[in-house]
Amino acid sequence: MRILVGIKWVPRVDQMKFDPVTKTLVRVGVESVVNPPDLNALEMGLQIRDKVGGEVIAVSMAPPVAKEGLMEAVSMGADRGILLTDRRMAGADTLATSRVLAEAAKKLKADLILVGEETIDSATGQVGPGIAVHLGIPFISYVHKVLEIGDESITVERESERGVEVWRLGLPALLTVVLGANKPRRPTIRGKIRAKRAIDFWSLDDLGIDPECVGFPGSPTRVVDMVVVEPPKRRGEIFQGEAAEAAKWLADKILEVLKGGL
Amino acid sequence: MVCKEWPPVNKDEWRGVWVFLETWGDSIEEASLQLLGEGRRLADRLEVPLTGIIVGHDLGDLPKEAIYRGADQVIVADSPDLLTYNPQKYSQALYKLIVKYKPEIVLFPGTRRGREVASSVAIPLRTGLTADCTAFDVDERGNLIQIRPAFGGKIFAKIVTPDRRPQMASVRPNVFPTPPRDENRSGEVIREPVKVDPSEVELLEFRETSQVEMPIDKAKVVVAGGYGLGIPKGLEMLRELARLLGGALAGSRKIVDLGWLPRSRQVGQTGKTIRPDLYIAVGISGTSQHMVGVQSAKVIVAINRDPKAPIFESCDYGVVADYREVIPLLLEELRKRLASD
Ligand SMILES: Cc1cc2nc3c(=O)[nH]c(=O)nc-3n(C[C@H](O)[C@H](O)[C@H](O)COP(=O)(O)OP(=O)(O)OC[C@H]3O[C@@H](n4cnc5c(N)ncnc54)[C@H](O)[C@@H]3O)c2cc1C
Numbered sequence: 175m176r177i178l179v180g181i182k183w184v185p186r187v188d189q190m191k192f193d194p195v196t197k198t199l200v201r202v203g204v205e206s207v208v209n210p211p212d213l214n215a216l217e218m219g220l221q222i223r224d225k226v227g228g229e230v231i232a233v234s235m236a237p238p239v240a241k242e243g244l245m246e247a248v249s250m251g252a253d254r255g256i257l258l259t260d261r262r263m264a265g266a267d268t269l270a271t272s273r274v275l276a277e278a279a280k281k282l283k284a285d286l287i288l289v290g291e292e293t294i295d296s297a298t299g300q301v302g303p304g305i306a307v308h309l310g311i312p313f314i315s316y317v318h319k320v321l322e323i324g325d326e327s328i329t330v331e332r333e334s335e336r337g338v339e340v341w342r343l344g345l346p347a348l349l350t351v352v353l354g355a356n357k358p359r360r361p362t363i364r365g366k367i368r369a370k371r372a373i374d375f376w377s378l379d380d381l382g383i384d385p386e387c388v389g390f391p392g393s394p395t396r397v398v399d400m401v402v403v404e405p406p407k408r409r410g411e412i413f414q415g416e417a418a419e420a421a422k423w424l425a426d427k428i429l430e431v432l433k434g435g436l
Numbered sequence: 437m438v439c440k441e442w443p444p445v446n447k448d449e450w451r452g453v454w455v456f457l458e459t460w461g462d463s464i465e466e467a468s469l470q471l472l473g474e475g476r477r478l479a480d481r482l483e484v485p486l487t488g489i490i491v492g493h494d495l496g497d498l499p500k501e502a503i504y505r506g507a508d509q510v511i512v513a514d515s516p517d518l519l520t521y522n523p524q525k526y527s528q529a530l531y532k533l534i535v536k537y538k539p540e541i542v543l544f545p546g547t548r549r550g551r552e553v554a555s556s557v558a559i560p561l562r563t564g565l566t567a568d569c570t571a572f573d574v575d576e577r578g579n580l581i582q583i584r585p586a587f588g589g590k591i592f593a594k595i596v597t598p599d600r601r602p603q604m605a606s607v608r609p610n611v612f613p614t615p616p617r618d619e620n621r622s623g624e625v626i627r628e629p630v631k632v633d634p635s636e637v638e639l640l641e642f643r644e645t646s647q648v649e650m651p652i653d654k655a656k657v658v659v660a661g662g663y664g665l666g667i668p669k670g671l672e673m674l675r676e677l678a679r680l681l682g683g684a685l686a687g688s689r690k691i692v693d694l695g696w697l698p699r700s701r702q703v704g705q706t707g708k709t710i711r712p713d714l715y716i717a718v719g720i721s722g723t724s725q726h727m728v729g730v731q732s733a734k735v736i737v738a739i740n741r742d743p744k745a746p747i748f749e750s751c752d753y754g755v756v757a758d759y760r761e762v763i764p765l766l767l768e769e770l771r772k773r774l775a776s777d
Pocket residue numbers: 179180181182209211212215233234235236266267268269271275288289290291292293295296297298299300301302395397564565566567584586587593595
């Protein structure tokens with residue numbers, strides 16, 4: 175079984191702080207990480223491979239720095255990584271992103287594609303379904319468990335707003351995997367050494383897609399403006415002290431709020 | 437040059453606002469009804485009709501509900517194959533009707549199913565889809581301005597789809613109020629028989645989770661617990677606090693993932709957006725993915741034993757303490773004072 179895992183290298187948005195003086199978001203010094211649920215997708219892929227055999231390939235469409243994310247995936251156990259990188263891919267929205275990833279999946283003849291439920295930066299959750307529809311294969315989102323996997327089909331469980339659903343998909347198929355679906359394994363030293371030589375770079379020419387269909391020209395949406403949100407001004411009164419005093423203080427505040435006084 | 441894979445679009449041919457209505461059993465989901473309210477406003481602004489679109493079969497009087505909530509007409513994509521939800525079949529049916537009727541705007545509820553259908557339909561149409569919008573406007577050329585948060589709510593992006601149609605967007609539940617129901621409104625219900633291909637994805641089983649307690653998006657007071665509770669039993673104290681204050685019990689994603697509370701009680705980016713008068717967060721660290729769901733709460737109270745927890749940077753009142761010590765005392769204090777009032 176050939177399993178593809180989508181890895182997005184994202185900024186740690188928690189570290190972005192609002193600067194009240196300049197009214198901007200301070201982005202210097204913000205680290206990047208593999209988008210958290212992508213690690214759950216990877217772990218799911220590794221478990222399937224370890225059970226039925228085959229290969230796990232981590233794929234990312236991103237500038238060259240994202241190689242680090244793919245190396246992390248390999249150090250955790252992915253067999254190799256492919257970075258789809260080309261200046262012409264820049265400025266992509268989810269249509270153009272999924273177009274490129276779908277082409278890579280086609281070229282690699284993937285049997286199963288796993289991606290995270292959504293990212294922590296732009297959080298659309300649209301890339302996974304987009305890849306599947308481009309390829310004309312079935313998908314289901316928000317999966318937390320694989321119940322059964324065979325040569326022809328995979329049976330999975332997911333939660334919707336109203337309950338738990340069990341779905342069977344014919345292979346090849348795509349799943350989006352939720353954060354917390356499993357416990358991602360740790361990178362190993364051996365994996366880290368291997369990772370250095372396990373990443374390939376593919377350009378648009380390797381994929382053979384018309385440049386008009388990717389990146390900025392291949393994206394129907396336009397971000398016309400970005401406004402930094404000034405965090406709502408909150409009182410920020412913090413009580414530190416003895417528990418009985420704290421309880422009295424807090425009860426005062428709560429009751430005042432309930433009376434509509436605050 | 438335009439991508440040759442894109443079907444050509446003559447923008448003048450695309451007219452009207454559509455709302456994709458998600459149904460469960462014999463009702464329309466609240467998040468979809470809310471979109472009818474906002475859709476009505478946009479349709480009036482553009483001076484075009486508002487259409488509710490339902491995919492399903494054997495719906496009885498259900499489509500009329502959309503008229504009562506503001507739609508001018510309802511189109512039902514109808515086939516026995518569409519009796520239960522299937523992402524491939526539903527999006528295929530919807531795609532066919534979009535191509536036939538050519539609406540300029542299609543709005544989707546940002547629920548799990550709504551997002552699946554929206555993401556699927558956008559691809560063959562080769563059009564833009566803006567996720568989780570919180571406000572809409574119309575520019576001087578009649579384009580839909582879509583405003584959405586990103587980076588865990590730290591920025592707002594203004595997004596347009598200038599050259600493609602329809603302009604598609606999803607909206608999370610509770611962003612817009614539910615419009616009033618008016619049985620005096622009338623409108624046409626159009627049944628559109630559609631043929632859909634067999635699907636390679638099949639629902640084998642559905643286990644409904646019961647929802648008996650007060651929903652968190654309706655409560656004026658919400659008491660929420662996080663991983664800092666240590667054990668599920670820690671929630672008992674919070675349930676009592678919620679009961680005392682006439683509120684509802686909620687949780688962070690971490691404890692919902694652990695199964696301590698049902699998914700319907702999760703607050704945050706991938707959970708619910710709520711705007712209670714009072715939000716009490718206990719043992720919750722306060723990451724942006726959590727706080728984005730309570731940004732509009734009037735007052736936020738935090739109890740956390742770590743003075744450096746990020747939640748103390750975005751609360752009104754904070755207590756640095758072990759919840760196991762302070763909550764029992766708080767309950768006692770509140771009981772005493774509520775009794776004497
Ligand atoms: C502020 C802002 C707002 C935006 N809003 C929108 C919008 O509303 N609609 C829109 O179409 N575009 C939008 N974009 C563009 C969007 O960020 C990009 O298309 C991005 O490449 C993918 O979107 P996502 O992060 O939402 O992915 P998601 O769909 O949330 O990602 C889900 C999963 O897909 C996989 N994946 C995603 N991207 C990649 C990748 N590059 N390589 C490998 N795997 C990947 C990962 O496994 C990930 O967990 C926005 C961009 C910005 C800066």
